[in-house]
Amino acid sequence: MSVLVNKNSKVIVQGFTGSEGSFHAQQMIEYGTNVVGGVTPGKGGSSHLERPVFNTVTEAVEKAQADTSIIFVPPAFAADAIMEAADAGIKVIICITEGIPVNDMIYAKSYVKAKGNVTLIGPNCPGVITAGEAKVGIMPGFIFKAGRIGIVSKSGTLTYEAADQIVKAGLGISTAIGIGGDPIIGTPTKDAVELLMNDPETDAIVMIGEIGGSYEADAARWIKQTGNKKPVVGFIAGQTAPAGRRMGHAGAIIGGADDTAAAKIKILQECGIHVSLSPAEIGDTLVKALKK
Numbered sequence: 001m002s003v004l005v006n007k008n009s010k011v012i013v014q015g016f017t018g019s020e021g022s023f024h025a026q027q028m029i030e031y032g033t034n035v036v037g038g039v040t041p042g043k044g045g046s047s048h049l050e051r052p053v054f055n056t057v058t059e060a061v062e063k064a065q066a067d068t069s070i071i072f073v074p075p076a077f078a079a080d081a082i083m084e085a086a087d088a089g090i091k092v093i094i095c096i097t098e099g100i101p102v103n104d105m106i107y108a109k110s111y112v113k114a115k116g117n118v119t120l121i122g123p124n125c126p127g128v129i130t131a132g133e134a135k136v137g138i139m140p141g142f143i144f145k146a147g148r149i150g151i152v153s154k155s156g157t158l159t160y161e162a163a164d165q166i167v168k169a170g171l172g173i174s175t176a177i178g179i180g181g182d183p184i185i186g187t188p189t190k191d192a193v194e195l196l197m198n199d200p201e202t203d204a205i206v207m208i209g210e211i212g213g214s215y216e217a218d219a220a221r222w223i224k225q226t227g228n229k230k231p232v233v234g235f236i237a238g239q240t241a242p243a244g245r246r247m248g249h250a251g252a253i254i255g256g257a258d259d260t261a262a263a264k265i266k267i268l269q270e271c272g273i274h275v276s277l278s279p280a281e282i283g284d285t286l287v288k289a290l291k292k
Helices: 019-031 057-064 076-089 101-117 156-166 191-198 213-223 261-270 279-291
Strands: 009-016 035-041 051-054 067-071 092-095 118-121 126-131 134-137 146-153 173-178 204-210 232-237
Touching: 009 019, 009 057, 019 035, 019 134, 051 057, 057 076, 067 076, 067 134, 076 092, 076 101, 092 126, 101 118, 118 279, 126 261, 146 191, 156 173, 156 204, 156 232, 156 279, 173 191, 173 213, 173 279, 191 204, 191 213, 204 213, 204 279, 213 232, 213 261, 232 261, 232 279
Parallel strands: 009 035, 009 067, 035 051, 067 092, 092 118, 146 173, 146 204, 204 232
Antiparallel strands: 126 134, 126 173
16 A cells, blocks of 8 residues: 555646646656656647647546646646646645745635535645655655655655655655645645555654644644654754744744744654754654654
């Protein structure tokens, strides 16, 4: 079993023939991901990267049985691309695009939720990788070796850093989920953690958060309420961030006392999560947590 994507996932790329879509689709294909085609309106019937191009997602579902989509569509059109995928019956939608207008995402998130049984990851995320099986995103695949540690992260680069430390510690990754750093995202930390808690092939979870919002606190409280079935290591980025200033991600801004890194770290510790205070210590903290 794996979470969200695996070797059997039938992946399409929305924005397939654009520069970003082309580059990352090629990387995904080389990793071994089952990319069955892509969507670029007006270019249907042609071929790109030795894969068929479709005019619509519905056509891709009908002709290639696609069930997973990754979106490389400009911000002004990305929310429509998300809703088109949901309409067509895609079950896992991964949106890489950064900078989608907030009002657009509020509507798109509500639209996808109303469909039921559809998981939206992102936007502004690195994607999802089940190590050794499928890479549906922009992460450097060579870092991720197969194993039994799950990762949930708001940060792309810290996802890669954590994966590298986990592998160097002699462990490996089951699935890594980059949830995205925009203010409105499809799958919050708690929901992603729950997927990994319920995965029998994941033994422990690394949860990487940052200042702003309540995602990490919500996840930590849920973990405590459900009894900490698996060890969880947490890291919160932005410990020196000033209030009111956005730090990197659009959602990384301290709006109140509970949004600070210190407040989140305190909640994580109170909920029984093993907190790493430095990104350089995530791997060591995980090893110690597993020994306990």
